[in-house]
Amino acid sequence: MERKENEHEIRQLKELSTSDFEIKDGQPDIIHWKVLNSDSQDLGTVTDLLFDETEQKVRYLVLNLEGNIWNMAEREVLIPIGVAELDAAHDQVILPNITAQQLIVLPDYIKGHAVVSADSELYGHKDFDESNLYARRATGSYEEHIPFQVITRIYQEENEAENAFVMLIENGFSENDIKVTPYNPLNSVTDLAGNTNTEFIGDGSRDEYILSIAAASARQAELALRLLDPGE
Structure with a gap:
């Protein structure tokens, strides 16, 4: 496998609710909005948004599955921001055509554990384009597969990551x-005021290796999870 050593820049996604950032003027703050499918069935509630601080773009909404129509256990999962639609008249977010299986294979999101993300072409996919959320305000206009999932694993050794590849x-x-x-899992983050906050993602003593997979369907995501976590 060939790879340029510094091909991708590593960034952390931030939780909007605990940051100093706000939603752009003229755009609704969808945190606490109900999330429904195309049949107006309850999927849960938006509890936060995760954004790229450098690019100032929202990448995911955090969906709490409490009270969902399929009686799944309460937990939080990440939904790429570009697959959602707004029903601003009723303060609701719509995930058109989403299925129970698509939600089941999504890994848990643990609040306070910022997602480590690569600034690669994966985020160039339309499912991560936040402008899609605000452009689609009528339900039923998104007809392609959802969600476009990024499954991430971190390895201590390069050969482990390459074997998984x-x-x-x-x-x-x-x-x-x-x-x-x-x-290198020791990151320094500087906010807009110039304050530097050093955050330890790992021990900082050596490089670690992030493996990211763009799964095009729920079936492919489920296969990736089985391959990467065979004991679970």
């Missing part, structure tokens, strides 16, 4: 949908 290729995944990115 090869295993995924052997099981039908495209090389273009898999990224292995080295990073």
Whole structure:
């Protein structure tokens, strides 16, 4: 596997609710809005938004599944911001055509644990374009598969990440949908006021390796999870 050593910049996504940032003027704050499917069935509630501080773009909404129509256990999952639609008249977010299986395979989101993300072409996909959320205000206009999922694993050793890469290729995944990115887990983040906050993602003593997979369907996401976590 060939890879440029510094091909991708590593960033952390921030929770809007605990940051100094606000939603742009003229756009609704959807935190606490109900989330429904195309049949107006309850999926849960938006509890937060995760955004890229450098680019100042929202990447995910955090969906709490409490009270969902399929009686799934209460937990929080991440939904790419671009797959959602707004029903601003009723303060609701719509996830058109989403299925129970698509939600089941999404990993838990643990509040306070910022997502480590690569600034790669994965985030160039329309499912991560926040302008799509505000452009689609009528339900039923999004007809493609959802959600476009990014499954991430962090490895201590490069050979572990490369072995996982090869295993995924052997099981039908495209090389273009898999990224292995080295990073040093000691990050310094500077806010707009110039204050520097050093956050320890790991021990900072050496590089670790992030493997990210863009899963194009719920079935593919489920396969990736089985391959990467065979004991679970």
